[in-house]
Amino acid sequence: MAVTRETAATVKEIEQYKYGFVTDIESDKAPKGLSEDIIRFISAKKNEPEWMLEGRLKAYRYWLELGDQEPDWAKLHYPKIDYQDAYYYAAPKKAALASLDEVDPKLLETYKKLGIPLLEQQMLAGVAVDAVFDSVSVATTYKKKLEEMGVIFMPISEAVHKHPELVKKYLGSVVPYSDNFFATLNAAVFTDGSFVYIPKGLRCPMELSTYFRINEKNTGQFERTLIIADEGSYVSYLEGCTAPQRDENQLHAAVVELIALDDAEIKYSTVQNWYPGDAQGRGGIYNFVTKRAACRGRNSKVMWTQVETGSAITWKYPSCILQGDNSSGEFYSVAITNNHQQADTGTKMIHLGKNTKSKIISKGISAGHADNTYRGLVRIGAKADNARNYTQCDSLLIGSTCGAHTVPYIETKNPTARTEHEATTSKISEDQLFYCRQRGMTQEEAVSLIVNGFCKEVLQTLPMEFAVEAQKLVGISLEGSVG
Amino acid sequence: MKPAAGLMEHPFGADYARRTPAPADAMLAAFRDQARSVFEPQGLPGPKNEAWRFTPLRALAKVPFIPAAAADDVDVTAVPAPVAVLPGAARLVLVNGVYRADLSDKIEGVEISTASDRSLLGHIATMASVPMAALNASFMGAVLSLKVTKAATTPVHLISVAAAGSQPVAFHPRLLINIAPGAALTLVETHCGLPGQATLANPVTEIRLGEGAQLKRYVQVAEQSDSFHLAATGIALAKDSRFEGFHTGLGGALVRQEIAAVMHGTGAHLELHGAYALDGHSHHDFTTSIDHHVPGCSSNQVFKGVVGGESRGVYQGRIHVARDAQKTDARQLHKALFLERGPQIDCKPELEIYADDVQCAHGAATGEIDADHLFFLAARGIDPATARMLLVEAFLADATERISEETVRAAFTRDIQGWLSRRSLKAAA
Numbered sequence: 001m002a003v004t005r006e007t008a009a010t011v012k013e014i015e016q017y018k019y020g021f022v023t024d025i026e027s028d029k030a031p032k033g034l035s036e037d038i039i040r041f042i043s044a045k046k047n048e049p050e051w052m053l054e055g056r057l058k059a060y061r062y063w064l065e066l067g068d069q070e071p072d073w074a075k076l077h078y079p080k081i082d083y084q085d086a087y088y089y090a091a092p093k094k095a096a097l098a099s100l101d102e103v104d105p106k107l108l109e110t111y112k113k114l115g116i117p118l119l120e121q122q123m124l125a126g127v128a129v130d131a132v133f134d135s136v137s138v139a140t141t142y143k144k145k146l147e148e149m150g151v152i153f154m155p156i157s158e159a160v161h162k163h164p165e166l167v168k169k170y171l172g173s174v175v176p177y178s179d180n181f182f183a184t185l186n187a188a189v190f191t192d193g194s195f196v197y198i199p200k201g202l203r204c205p206m207e208l209s210t211y212f213r214i215n216e217k218n219t220g221q222f223e224r225t226l227i228i229a230d231e232g233s234y235v236s237y238l239e240g241c242t243a244p245q246r247d248e249n250q251l252h253a254a255v256v257e258l259i260a261l262d263d264a265e266i267k268y269s270t271v272q273n274w275y276p277g278d279a280q281g282r283g284g285i286y287n288f289v290t291k292r293a294a295c296r297g298r299n300s301k302v303m304w305t306q307v308e309t310g311s312a313i314t315w316k317y318p319s320c321i322l323q324g325d326n327s328s329g330e331f332y333s334v335a336i337t338n339n340h341q342q343a344d345t346g347t348k349m350i351h352l353g354k355n356t357k358s359k360i361i362s363k364g365i366s367a368g369h370a371d372n373t374y375r376g377l378v379r380i381g382a383k384a385d386n387a388r389n390y391t392q393c394d395s396l397l398i399g400s401t402c403g404a405h406t407v408p409y410i411e412t413k414n415p416t417a418r419t420e421h422e423a424t425t426s427k428i429s430e431d432q433l434f435y436c437r438q439r440g441m442t443q444e445e446a447v448s449l450i451v452n453g454f455c456k457e458v459l460q461t462l463p464m465e466f467a468v469e470a471q472k473l474v475g476i477s478l479e480g481s482v483g
Numbered sequence: 484m485k486p487a488a489g490l491m492e493h494p495f496g497a498d499y500a501r502r503t504p505a506p507a508d509a510m511l512a513a514f515r516d517q518a519r520s521v522f523e524p525q526g527l528p529g530p531k532n533e534a535w536r537f538t539p540l541r542a543l544a545k546v547p548f549i550p551a552a553a554a555d556d557v558d559v560t561a562v563p564a565p566v567a568v569l570p571g572a573a574r575l576v577l578v579n580g581v582y583r584a585d586l587s588d589k590i591e592g593v594e595i596s597t598a599s600d601r602s603l604l605g606h607i608a609t610m611a612s613v614p615m616a617a618l619n620a621s622f623m624g625a626v627l628s629l630k631v632t633k634a635a636t637t638p639v640h641l642i643s644v645a646a647a648g649s650q651p652v653a654f655h656p657r658l659l660i661n662i663a664p665g666a667a668l669t670l671v672e673t674h675c676g677l678p679g680q681a682t683l684a685n686p687v688t689e690i691r692l693g694e695g696a697q698l699k700r701y702v703q704v705a706e707q708s709d710s711f712h713l714a715a716t717g718i719a720l721a722k723d724s725r726f727e728g729f730h731t732g733l734g735g736a737l738v739r740q741e742i743a744a745v746m747h748g749t750g751a752h753l754e755l756h757g758a759y760a761l762d763g764h765s766h767h768d769f770t771t772s773i774d775h776h777v778p779g780c781s782s783n784q785v786f787k788g789v790v791g792g793e794s795r796g797v798y799q800g801r802i803h804v805a806r807d808a809q810k811t812d813a814r815q816l817h818k819a820l821f822l823e824r825g826p827q828i829d830c831k832p833e834l835e836i837y838a839d840d841v842q843c844a845h846g847a848a849t850g851e852i853d854a855d856h857l858f859f860l861a862a863r864g865i866d867p868a869t870a871r872m873l874l875v876e877a878f879l880a881d882a883t884e885r886i887s888e889e890t891v892r893a894a895f896t897r898d899i900q901g902w903l904s905r906r907s908l909k910a911a912a
Binding site for chain 1: 806846
């Protein structure tokens with residue numbers, strides 16, 4: 001018996017040495033912390049080819065070199081993040097709730113206000129959904145149709161196996177692993193995300209969205225999205241959902257890469273509504289996202305639209321590298337911060353090609369004790385003849401305890417380029433409120449109406465069904481901020 | 484002295500300190516020691532310093548400067564001829580930062596002293612956030628205090644001449660301006676240099692405006708094309724005081740004019756404008772910071788520039804509105820015009836607002852001369868060279884016309900016209 005015990009102990013030791021931890025098949029969960037072993041584990045779990053693992057390890061080693069050089073230029077205050085105190089292969093089999101009765105009633109109230117169908121509510125709240133759930137089958141049907149047309153739309157972990165040539169060619173080509181602290185971390189540990197390829201000349205007939213990608217739950221923490229629009233194609237992609245997402249993960253560091261080739265167009269819309277923390281500023285998601293598009297081809301176009309209402313901290317700068325001649329980039333943003341939320345968000349427009357155009361419309365709304373910063377860069381390279389940029393940043397302050405900040409960087413090296421930047425700051429005037437109140441609106445309805453008017457230019461660019469929900473969301477996010 | 488790891492090597496080390504003459508008294512010595520303890524660990528600001536990302540000091544750090552006071556072969560007997568004579572203004576001449584009574588006029592209504600005004604020194608220009616103030620304080624040579632107790636009728640024209648001998652020199656003068664409640668002063672500053680070795684002027688000016696006081700300060704920087712000028716100004720405005728500032732940049736290898744104003748009393752008003760015209764490898768940086776600390780103040784900024792050659796123009800403006808500063812009205816505008824391919828413009832207008840009942844706006848634009856405008860003038864028989872000159876002049880006039888003193892406006896405009904005509908001649912040849 002003693003020998004057996006000894007042998008068992010030795011085996012265990014060897015195993016531990018090899019992986020540094022014991023794999024609990026049942027809960028499918030790696031231990032806390034970040035190490036090469038964890039990365040090997042993630043890669044092995046995904047059954048990745050050697051080149052993927054190498055890429056991850058390269059990123060991880062670079063991340064170690066960075067030490068604690070987290071970017072500190074943003075106007076954000078948060079306690080130091082302990083990267084060893086997190087799960088990098090988060091437990092995807094977290095016990096699902098049995099029914100909607102177990103869900104926080106406040107969350108349900110919000111769903112009701114947004115008019116979200118019951119089945120959808122269950123899915124969002126993390127309630128176990130039956131396999132024959134309607135929208136799933138619908139999604140599958142669509143998926144098949146898209147496949148026939150040549151559209152590749154699948155989790156990136158699947159694309160690594162099925163389309164390695166595309167992934168190899170484009171992954172990390174817009175946001176290299178060495179780009180910034182959070183992108184490096186993502187490159188090392190990302191677990192999943194979307195992969196989209198639109199073939200030449202195809203106008204994708206429906207809006208693609210993470211919502212329709214069924215096997216994607218619980219991969220939110222380190223998501224990696226790669227969208228390639230081949231010559232002459234068009235795609236509209238929706239990320240996120242208007243309803244608040246139940247999520248226990250504290251840190252989110254996603255990377256999104258878009259590539260538009262000649263004459264291609266990508267429209268990327270986001271509604272981000274992660275848990276913002278409570279009214280006292282406790283809890284909430286830290287959202288550090290790197291999103292970048294490369295307009296590689298002639299006449300290519302990328303349009304970013306974002307409605308940011310959630311997260312305790314938002315650090316996000318969806319950017320466009322305008323390489324191809326005549327390419328254009330647009331950025332429309334509404335960022336709403338309430339209570340103790342902090343947002344430092346904006347865009348970068350890098351003009352390299354001739355006749356490149358960019359347009360930036362940013363609306364920041366700040367209420368409660370929140371801070372909202374627009375930070376943007378417009379850079380015109382020496383060869384970007386006739387480049388044009390127009391930037392408009394408007395801030396709205398609700399109450400006297402919040403802050404609104406604008407930090408634009410404009411760098412021009414070409415005489416024929418024209419850049420314009422305008423920014424204003426205002427508040428909801430008593431007169432406007434009085435006018436609405438007089439017509440029988442409640443205080444909250446009035447604020448929602450005025451703020452929606454303020455954001456109109458941006459909300460208009462969202463796909464229709466999304467826009468309707470986003471409008472409601474704007475009102476909901478500001479509840480309790482006036483009066 | 485070896486700089487700490489990661490810091491740029493620079494000439495302002497122990498040897499430079501040793502060659503700097505000892506201060507006049509123990510108080511100043513203590514002030515300087517304290518400043519050195521701030522400057523030494525941080526050194527010259529590098530590219531990682533956010534406030535300096537557009538203005539690299541690498542070229543400056545390589546020049547083997549010695550303290551101007553240690554150069555014994557500098558000889559200046561007169562104000563350089565191109566400096567305009569301002570009608571009705573009294574001249575106050577500094578050579579390498581040192582007051583020269585022999586070249587200066589007697590000035591009515593302004594107390595001039597080379598002793599430092601202790602109530603001001605180090606109180607308004609903060610060393611911690613302004614590296615150039617720390618550099619100045621570390622090697623501070625001459626101090627000049629101007630005190631005005633009533634409305635001074637004669638404008639003062641301060642002419643600072645930089646002159647090197649056989650070696651490049653640097654000097655770090657400090658100017659303290661105290662305008663008593665209700666008093667007023669008009670001050671014109673011309674910063675110029677004599678041809679020869681490179682110079683570095685590192686002036687720091689601290690200004691206090693009492694209640695209802697008024698100061699008009701017009702600064703012209705026209706250094707030699709291989710010289711450096713790194714200036715910092717701190718302004719404290721009391722209730723109902725009024726400050727009008729204008730800064731031009733016409734010459735110098737690398738020039739930074741940093742102006743920080745703080746509104747301490749309700750009803751204070753600040754006008755701060757500037758114009759620059761750059762050519763060759765000239766680099767001019769205008770960095771402003773307006774801190775609306777109390778309610779009911781207003782500030783307005785308009786900066787305009789034209790750039791040619793391989794020059795670089797930088798404007799960084801920050802407006803800060805504190806939590807309680809309701810009814811603030813703050814505006815800033817920067818526009819730059821490219822004359823040709825080659826130059827670069829960097830602009831960062833920044834708003835930081837913590838109060839809701841405020842009016843704040845900023846704007847920035849860059850571009851070249853509008854072809855339609857040129858066509859309009861050409862259609863009226865004006866040749867292209869003249870048309871371009873007219874359009875550039877008009878573009879800058881938008882800033883210069885904000886100078887409320889007529890003689891100064893005329894003089895500054897003349898200098899800009901001179902620059903333009905020299906330039907177009909150069910282009911023709």
